[in-house]
Amino acid sequence: MAVSTVYTTQSLNSTCSISTPAKTHLGFHQKQVVFYRRTSKKGSSSGSGSGSGSGSCVITCSAGDSQTVVIGLAADSGCGKSTFMRRLTSVFGGAAEPPKGGNPDSNTLISDMTTVICLDDYHSLDRTGRKEKGVTALDPRANDFDLMYEQVKAIKNGVAVDKPIYNHVTGLLDPPELIKPPKILVIEGLHPMFDERVRDLLDFSIYLDISNEVKFAWKIQRDMAERGHSLESIKASIEARKPDFDAYIDPQKKYADAVIEVLPTQLIPDDNEGKVLRVRLIMKEGVKNFSPVYLFDEGSTISWIPCGRKLTCSYPGIKFHYAPDSYFGNEVSILEMDGQFDRLDELIYVESHLSNISTKFYGEVTQQMLKHADFPGSNNGTGLFQTIVGLKIRDLYEQITSSKTAAPLEATKA
Amino acid sequence: MATLSSLSLVTTRAVANVPDTTVKVPYLNQPWKRVSQLGCRRMQAFRAVRAAPDGISEKVEKSIKEAQEACSDDPASGECVAAWDEVEELSAAASHARDKNKDSDPLENYCKDNPETDECRTYDN
Numbered sequence: 001m002a003v004s005t006v007y008t009t010q011s012l013n014s015t016c017s018i019s020t021p022a023k024t025h026l027g028f029h030q031k032q033v034v035f036y037r038r039t040s041k042k043g044s045s046s047g048s049g050s051g052s053g054s055g056s057c058v059i060t061c062s063a064g065d066s067q068t069v070v071i072g073l074a075a076d077s078g079c080g081k082s083t084f085m086r087r088l089t090s091v092f093g094g095a096a097e098p099p100k101g102g103n104p105d106s107n108t109l110i111s112d113m114t115t116v117i118c119l120d121d122y123h124s125l126d127r128t129g130r131k132e133k134g135v136t137a138l139d140p141r142a143n144d145f146d147l148m149y150e151q152v153k154a155i156k157n158g159v160a161v162d163k164p165i166y167n168h169v170t171g172l173l174d175p176p177e178l179i180k181p182p183k184i185l186v187i188e189g190l191h192p193m194f195d196e197r198v199r200d201l202l203d204f205s206i207y208l209d210i211s212n213e214v215k216f217a218w219k220i221q222r223d224m225a226e227r228g229h230s231l232e233s234i235k236a237s238i239e240a241r242k243p244d245f246d247a248y249i250d251p252q253k254k255y256a257d258a259v260i261e262v263l264p265t266q267l268i269p270d271d272n273e274g275k276v277l278r279v280r281l282i283m284k285e286g287v288k289n290f291s292p293v294y295l296f297d298e299g300s301t302i303s304w305i306p307c308g309r310k311l312t313c314s315y316p317g318i319k320f321h322y323a324p325d326s327y328f329g330n331e332v333s334i335l336e337m338d339g340q341f342d343r344l345d346e347l348i349y350v351e352s353h354l355s356n357i358s359t360k361f362y363g364e365v366t367q368q369m370l371k372h373a374d375f376p377g378s379n380n381g382t383g384l385f386q387t388i389v390g391l392k393i394r395d396l397y398e399q400i401t402s403s404k405t406a407a408p409l410e411a412t413k414a
Numbered sequence: 415m416a417t418l419s420s421l422s423l424v425t426t427r428a429v430a431n432v433p434d435t436t437v438k439v440p441y442l443n444q445p446w447k448r449v450s451q452l453g454c455r456r457m458q459a460f461r462a463v464r465a466a467p468d469g470i471s472e473k474v475e476k477s478i479k480e481a482q483e484a485c486s487d488d489p490a491s492g493e494c495v496a497a498w499d500e501v502e503e504l505s506a507a508a509s510h511a512r513d514k515n516k517d518s519d520p521l522e523n524y525c526k527d528n529p530e531t532d533e534c535r536t537y538d539n
Contacts, residue, residue, distance in 0.1 A: 077506045134492020136499035168507040228475030240498035
């Protein structure tokens with residue numbers, strides 16, 4: 001139950017603006033910021049003003065712990081961020097949907113526990129602005145990192161913010177929408193880890209690293225249904241963006257706590273269809289509240305082919321590899337899967353041999369993968385590792401919230 | 415032929431419940447035009463199901479042409495790169511719009527917002 005106490009002083013003519021908690025039964029513990037203004041003799045009767053005239057104060061009421069857990073997800077466009085988001089919100093329960101009654105082109109997704117913010121909303125230049133200056137959206141000059149930092153910091157501290165909306169259809173910046181602090185905030189986009197201040201706010205960060213061949217194959221799948229697109233135009237588009245991508249986006253992977261790297265398979269020689277994928281989950285060691293997944297024996301090097309006497313797989317089969325390694329100067333553990341799942345029992349067999357996957361019951365990974373069997377990647381390592389990272393984030397969230405103490409109530413005078 | 419007709423039936427139902435779809439089927443109201451326009455109208459309806467909503471699809475097409483023009487002078491210039499970036503952005507938006515339209519069932523959408531209306535009431539016992 002959400003309890004919020006407001007301390008009032010005498011002679012208070014309150015024009016309080018309290019945002020009503022949206023979901024009740026889960027107990028939204030939010031810090032509400034209340035603005036009030038003492039009316040003076042010749043005062044106007046307009047709505048709540050912050051800092052208008054003398055004697056206007058800010059009372060912050062905070063009920064219980066209000067620290068939001070912030071997760072960052074970085075990936076180029078067309079790389080599976082949306083699919084990852086849907087899997088992640090599903091692990092926490094419920095489907096994430098755009099805010100009801102707001103801008104229909106909003107990029108924000110809200111579910112009971114999570115809110116997903118698209119960092120494209122912090123573009124400082126809209127489409128025409130970028131065309132004039134000749135910069136891509138990947139360029140830091142097209143993004144307002146100061147605003148991003150301030151708003152993410154505010155949400156993390158439990159203060160609702162008015163976040164701008166970048167309309168992908170029109171290419172313009174629309175009027176802002178109100179974002180109330182959720183329990184888990186996910187910021188997804190091109191630059192979550194680019195700015196150092198924003199990086200420090202993240203409790204966990206993930207980077208989706210798709211290799212060039214796989215990216216090309218995925219974009220072909222996505223765009224060939226559109227008239228106007230051809231193989232050459234898709235190729236030209238990828239290559240034109242590559243310099244900016246390599247300069248600004250790719251370096252973020254060394255800061256990520258978990259990197260999901262997608263490469264072409266090694267099981268099929270000369271495969272260029274990109275249907276079977278080799279996926280590597282690179283997990284940084286020593287991250288607070290995060291213990292990497294391992295196979296059989298933590299810290300050793302294991303190569304495992306589950307197909308054999310107990311399990312029969314069809315071509316090309318499944319191959320696992322686990323090893324400690326070094327990645328951009330950081331100690332990491334890499335769990336790798338090559339191949340694809342054809343049957344349910346392959347999935348449950350593999351799950352029963354992985355350790356430290358933070359499931360609450362046996363078969364939870366399999367259940368989550370089956371729940372979204374229509375999502376792309378549900379039969380290979382991308383879906384598996386995305387689901388496992390989702391469970392790891394749930395575990396991280398529970399560890400953080402159980403070690404929290406209630407924030408004290410405070411009243412400050414302006 | 416049977417599949418084409420069932421497709422056009424689906425789109426007309428969508429038009430009845432969700433007035434903001436862009437599939438136009440005027441021949442229903444003007445049956446005398448039906449014979450001549452039947453062929454191309456059905457082709458248009460069929461194409462709309464496969465590609466994104468018309469507005470976005472046209473934008474994608476236009477942006478590709480513009481990018482090809484911008485890059486014909488100087489492939490390494492800022493304008494060329496920005497133009498292809500715009501193509502990428504619009505293609506992503508088109509793909510999202512396609513996914514959204516593919517999943518959406520007009521009756522389910524209506525009932526999500528109005529569960530008490532007659533069409534949407536469910537009886538458990």
